[in-house]
Amino acid sequence: MSTLHTVNKSPFDRNSLDTCLSVTKADATVLMIEDGVAGAMQNTTASAGISDAMAKGVKFAVLGEDLRARGLPADRVMDGFSVVDYAGFVQLSADHDNVQSWL
Amino acid sequence: MALDVNGTSYEVDEEGYLANLNDWNPDVAAALAAADDAELTDAHWEVINFLREYYEEYQIAPAVRVLTKAIGKKLGKDKGNSKYLYELFPYGPAKQACKYAGLPKPTGCV
Amino acid sequence: MSDTKKFVYINRKAPYGTVYALESLEVVLIGAAFEQEVQLVFVDDGVYQLTKGQDTDGIGMKNFSKTYSALGDYDVNQIYVDEQSLKDRGLTMDDLQELTYEDEDDDWAEKSSMKLVNREQLADLISDADVLLNF
Numbered sequence: 001m002s003t004l005h006t007v008n009k010s011p012f013d014r015n016s017l018d019t020c021l022s023v024t025k026a027d028a029t030v031l032m033i034e035d036g037v038a039g040a041m042q043n044t045t046a047s048a049g050i051s052d053a054m055a056k057g058v059k060f061a062v063l064g065e066d067l068r069a070r071g072l073p074a075d076r077v078m079d080g081f082s083v084v085d086y087a088g089f090v091q092l093s094a095d096h097d098n099v100q101s102w103l
Numbered sequence: 104m105a106l107d108v109n110g111t112s113y114e115v116d117e118e119g120y121l122a123n124l125n126d127w128n129p130d131v132a133a134a135l136a137a138a139d140d141a142e143l144t145d146a147h148w149e150v151i152n153f154l155r156e157y158y159e160e161y162q163i164a165p166a167v168r169v170l171t172k173a174i175g176k177k178l179g180k181d182k183g184n185s186k187y188l189y190e191l192f193p194y195g196p197a198k199q200a201c202k203y204a205g206l207p208k209p210t211g212c213v
Numbered sequence: 214m215s216d217t218k219k220f221v222y223i224n225r226k227a228p229y230g231t232v233y234a235l236e237s238l239e240v241v242l243i244g245a246a247f248e249q250e251v252q253l254v255f256v257d258d259g260v261y262q263l264t265k266g267q268d269t270d271g272i273g274m275k276n277f278s279k280t281y282s283a284l285g286d287y288d289v290n291q292i293y294v295d296e297q298s299l300k301d302r303g304l305t306m307d308d309l310q311e312l313t314y315e316d317e318d319d320d321w322a323e324k325s326s327m328k329l330v331n332r333e334q335l336a337d338l339i340s341d342a343d344v345l346l347n348f
Contacts, residue, residue: 010227010258012301035230038261043303065271069229071264071278076303085271161283162275166246169286 002027004096008034008103011046016102021049026057031084031092037066040077047078054080063089108134120202127155127205135203139194143203147191149178154204164209167197219250221342224259228278229269234262235277237348242280245287253284254330254338256295259348260302263294263309278310285314290326295335 005024011017017032017039024030030053032040039046040062054060064083067074074083084092093099105112106119108130114122119138121127132151136143143151153174157165165173167185175183182188188196197209222241226233245251255263267278284290292312299305306329315321330338339345 008230010230010261012298013226013258035227035258038227038258038302041303045301047303066229069267069269069272069274069276070227070261071267071308072261073266160279162277162279163242163283165283165286166242168246169283173286 001097002029002095004028004092004099005030006099006101007032007036007039008101010035011039012044017046018049020100020102021053021058024053024056024058029059029061029092029096031089032060032062033066033089034063037062037070037072040067040081041072042076042078050078061088061092106131106134106138118202118208120208121205124158124205124207131205132203135205139199141199147200147203149182150174150188150191150196150200151204153177154200154206158204158206164197164201164204164206166209167195170197170200217248217250218343219252219341220244220344220346221252221254221338222346222348223254223256223339224262224348225257226348227258227261228267229272229274233348234259237346238277238280240346240348241284241289242287245289248288250291251289252291252293252338252342253289254293254295254335256298256335258298258302260294260298260304260309263312264304265308265310281310281312284312285326288314290314290324291328292326293328293330293335293338296329296331299329 005020005028007017007020007030009016020030050060060081061084062077062081064074064085077083104115104117106115113126113131116122119135121131133143154164171183171185171188192199201209222237224234224237228234241251241253263281267276269276294309312326313323314326316324
């Protein structure tokens with residue numbers, strides 16, 4: 001069963017992303033939305049943990065609308081992320097068996 | 104509540120402020136003023152247009168102190184004082200002029 | 214003794230995901246009418262409030278980042294940004310909008326309102342405050 005994990009809290013404010021990454025399996029995708037999109041940026045204190053999960057096979061995506069709202073440039077998102085729009089969010093939900101929202 | 108202008112109905116709140124910023128046009132402004140028995144002269148329009156530009160740039164209606172200072176800078180010292188502005192808008196320059204400009208009530212308006 | 218008090222606003226949340234940032238800005242604007250000394254501190258995720266180029270069309274919310282540039286008009290011109298918070302997030306001052314004010318005592322010269330601070334300076338700002346407001 002593949003799982004889509006959505007993280008809507010900043011990794012610098014809450015431990016949602018840490019907990020999420022500690023329980024994701026190789027066939028999972030982590031989608032960052034709302035304040036969670038801060039975690040997708042390069043050279044942050046969250047980057048190392050994300051790289052480790054990527055090495056394990058976990059896929060990462062971030063919602064472009066939320067990046068733009070916060071003035072975070074898409075060209076400074078970490079390598080390996082796909083930037084998706086709302087339609088992409090829906091597609092990801094459909095592509096996985098289940099959705100786990102780390103509220 | 105609603106305000107009718109040239110056959111179109113616009114939603115307003117209980118104090119007569121336009122509910123939707125994008126509904127505004129000069130005819131609506133004139134109708135909002137007419138509802139207060141006020142008539143808009145060129146001097147009024149100067150202030151109303153200034154407020155709309157200020158809102159466009161900063162996304163807020165300025166407090167009266169800020170409005171007075173900014174008007175003085177843009178339109179001259181003789182206009183940037185509360186006497187001049189209160190003569191034009193006796194119900195309070197920020198409050199009344201914002202209403203005709205279709206803006207929400209100023210933040211911290213007094 | 215002066216009646217003027219030093220109000221220090223500590224902003225620690227990112228904009229849009231929660232209502233704290235907008236609430237803080239509104240309180241600052243309302244509070245500015247009372248002509249007190251006001252200092253704004255942006256620390257932790259609060260630094261995201263000041264990023265350049267915010268565009269909220271896609272999320273259907275009001276882009277209140279434009280309002281920060283009006284702070285100078287409200288005589289709010291002491292804005293402190295925590296250096297470590299920027300660094301932890303892969304950001305620099307270049308990623309933030311430039312906030313300025315016109316100095317009445319210096320022929321209305323346009324000056325920067327922003328200052329980068331370290332934790333020691335932040336500690337001083339907090340301990341020197343008469344009133345602390347947290348958002």
